[in-house]
Amino acid sequence: MPERTTGSTSGAAGRAPSADRPDAVRNVVLVGHSGAGKTTLVEALLAATGTVQRAGRVEDGTTVSDFDEVEVRQQRSVNLCLAPLTHNGIKINLLDTPGYADFVGDLRAGLRAADAALFVVSAAEGVDGLTRMLWDECASVGMPRAVVVTKIDHQRADFDDVVATCQDVFGDGVAPLYLPVVTNGHVNGLIGLLSQKFFNYATGSRSENDPGPAYQDQIDTYRGSLIEGIIQESEDESLMDRYLSGEEIDTKILIDDLEKAVARGGFYPLLATCAAPGSGPVVGMQELLEIMTQGFPSPMEHPLPEITTIDGRPASGLTCDPDGPLVAEIVKTTSDPYVGRISLVRVFSGTLRPDMTVHVSGHGLAERGHEDHDLDERIGSLSTPLGKTQRTAAKCIAGDICAVAKLGRAETGDTLSDKDHPLLVTSWAMPEPLLPVAIRAKSKADEDKLSQALGRLVAEDPTLRLENNAETRQLVLWCMGEAHADVLLDHLSKRHGVEVERIDLRVPLRETFGGKAQGMGRNVKQTGGHGQYAICHVEVEPLESGSGLEFVDKIVGGVVPRQFIPSVEKGVRAQMERGVLAGYPVVDIRVTLYDGKAHSVDSSDMAFQIAGQLALKEAAAKVPALLLEPVDEVSVLVADEHVGAVMSDLSSRRGRVLGTEPVGTGRTLVRAEVPELEITRYAIDLRSMSHGTGTFSRTFLRYEPLPSHMADKLRAASD
Incomplete structure (x- = not known):
């Protein structure tokens, strides 16, 4: 932990860090x-x-952030990225996550792994809403945390x-371990x-000196709060009395208690750093490495996720043991144009080795286009990724993280286990994609490749839902937000060579x-041989x-023979599917068949089907036909300060606010139709309105008449 040892680093550039036992691993x-x-x-x-020669550069000269071609072009992280290193004999797997709410799926995958x-906070920008939500999420599962303050040399930065x-x-459990010394902006x-x-x-290297009297008051203030916080979390109940007595x-006792409190998630050390080279010395890396290796728990100290057999029975007795049954989880899937799919x-348990056969099982997201798996696959090579470089690994033990090649069917969220004793890791909570984006291929060649390319995107990203809407005949990608949609379309174009274009989304209406109206369907045609004769x-x-x-049958006297009455109903239903006004299905009507005529030779099932269709269309021409729009029940969870804005916005969308209720501290649930x-596009608008903190869900409720001015526009567009 901090200040116990100056430590040393190991792991020369180009050599993949490795671990032979779980207690020598830290996953952060x-x-x-x-x-x-x-x-x-x-x-x-x-x-x-020493993992790389200089900051940001790996063996091929690219940066660690060059994990994806989209990240290179857009200059932002959109993927979960693994960066392993070694310090004092401890392998640290750093999992760099995207900072955009659109990519919360990758972020939650990082939390699972x-x-x-480490909560990274910019001294210049402060804490955003998404970071607050994730802190609460970590707190709910007791995950150990520390806070790293970056850009402390920024002109707007103020450490206090x-x-x-x-x-x-x-919360009050956050306390700084070090006080930054800033001189002339550095x-x-x-x-x-x-x-x-x-x-x-x-001077560019770390040396130890006396701080001098200039900082003593600030040291005393922070030091007293730090010691009190450590003692409050100490398991030694006598420590507080001893401290209060002077x-x-x-x-050494304080550091020991601090390490234990951090490892069990009861205390959260804060450290200020300067990591950007060129603007002054890089500060705080040694101290941060000590926090991670000496304060954070090993995989053996962290509870395993819920694991069951394939049929749902609890799998008991599993621990983080390299010699135990194999249980592993795919936390991220990517497609490489040269080596194929990389997982x-x-x-969590056992040891993964190259070329072994494993059972792939998962994962309960069939409604999003992710098929369930229950099959055996032979894995390819194992590697430790760093940027674009894949460095070969001989094995991956319990507690460690690696990349696996050639898992052709496995997707993000799937479980790998022993083929003779298959198990299933309960999947992590995945947010619902709520931004629909309708697309179509630009050419026939693109259309031929689109299905396969979308299948690969779905395998990589469990937050993506693919919908082929039979009603609107549109292909819809349900995304987390606009940035998510942009990245998906970029991947289709640049990675898979498929050009698509966005089109206006059609909402399935009804008619x-x-x-009340009456209509007659007359289908009388005489041709050579049998004709058609049906009147209803x-x-x-x-x-x-x-x-x-x-459908009501009021035929008397057999004017329409009994065998043709179902034919009339079939024709009516067929016309209802095609619509009578703007091409939308007709709903919620009573159709009464009360009269008709038939011919002993020319009447047939098809003739009366056509007559039923014509009768419905004629009746529709005699009365106003209404367009109906779907109405959803919407539940919006926002911070209290945004409730007024959200309610006003919902009302402006022709919504009816049903009520509000408090949820926890400082948050409110708003319910509306x-x-x-x-x-x-509410997913985008709510994020802007609530500064990234609002979430919502929607459930279909019913159909209601569309306002006349909107219906007139749709009728005109359909003519």
């Missing part, structure tokens, strides 16, 4: 908003440990302010609050009758919403 996920400096921090840590989290902000947002070093020593980086507590795998009279009247079709036409 980096969480923070876009621009907070997560990737820069990862690159500085890689350079500090990790045993501890950022500490106060983090304590206000994350951070030259850190003062250890427990040791009261100045670790000077001004006894000077030994630093990033976290091993119904505005009043129907009366149509509207029913209550949700009633569907009620809103037409689907008004919320096709």
Whole structure:
């Protein structure tokens, strides 16, 4: 832990870090908003440990952030990225996550693969809503956490302010371990609050000095709060009494208690860093490495996720044991144009080796286009990725993370286990994609390749839902947001060579009758041989919403032979599917067949089907036909300060607010009924309105008449 040892780094550039036992592994996920400096921090840590020659560069000269061609072009992280390094004999798997809410699926995958989290906060920008939500998510599962403050040398940065902000947002368990020393706009070093020593980086290397009297007041203030926080979390109940009586507590005791409190998720150390090279010395890497290796728990100390047999029975007795039954989970899938599909795998139990046959099972997302799996596959080689470079690994033990090649059927979220004793890891919570984007291929050649390309995207991304809407005849990608949609379309174009274009989304409407009307269907045709003869009279009247079709037979005297009455109903149903006004299905009507005529030779099933269709169309021409729009029940969860704006916005969308209720502390659930036409892009609008903190769900409720001015526009468009 901090200040116990100066430590050393190992792992020369180009050599893949490896671990032979679980207690020598730390899996750490980096969480923070876009621009907070997560990737820069990862690159500085890689350079500090000698994993790369200089910050941000791997063997092929690209940066660690060059994980994906989209990231290179758009200059932002959109994928979960693994960066392994070694410090003091401990392998640290750093999982760099996207900072955009659109890619929360990758972020949650990183949380599943990790045993501890580094929350990266920019001293210039502060804490955003998504970071707050993820802190609460980690708290709910007891995940150990630490806070890393970046850009402390920024002209707008104020260390006292950022500490106060983090304590206000994350709670009183957050406390700084070091005090940054800023001179002429540069951070030259850190003062250890427990040791009261100045670790000077001004010359480019770390040296130890006395801090001098200038910082003593600030040291005393932060040091007292730090010691009190450590003692409150200590398992030694006598420590507080000794401290309050004026006894000077030994630093080694404080560090031991601090390590234990951090490992069990009860205390959250804060460290200020400067990771960007060129603007001054890189500061805080050694101290951060010590926090991760000595404070964060090993995989053996972190509970396994829920694991069951294939038929759902609990799988008991599993631990993080390299000699135990194999249980691993695919946390990320990518497609490489040269080596094919690559799966990033976290091993929870057992040992994964190249060329072994494993059972693939998962994963309960069939409604999103992800088929369930229950099959055996032979894996290819194992590797440890770093940027675009894949470095061969001989094995991957319990607690470690590696990349697996040639799993042709496995997808993100699937479980790998022993083929003779298959098991299933309960999947992590996956957010529902709520932004529909309708697309179509630009050419016949693109259309031929589109299905296969979309299949690969679906395999990689469990937050994507693919819908072939039979009603609107549109191909719809359900995405997490606009940035998510842009990345998916970019992948289709650049990675898979498929050009598509966005088109206007069609919301499936319905039609119904505005009043009672009668219609006659006359299908009389004489040709050589048998002709067609069918006449039917129907009366149509509207029913209550949700009633569907009620077909009533009032034929007397056999004017329509009994065998042809179902034919009339079949024809009516066929015309209802095609619509009578703007091409949308007709719903909620009663059709009464009350008269008709038949011919002993020329009448037939098909003749009366056609007559039924004609009768419905004639009746529709005599009364106003109504267009019906789908209405959803919408539940919006937002911070209290955004409730007014959300309710006002829902009302402006022709919504009816049903009520509000408090959910936890500082959050409110708003329930409303809103037409689907008004919320096709609500995922984007709500995020903007709530500064990224709002979420919503939607459930189809019923159909209601569309306002006349909107119906007139749709009728005109269909003519």
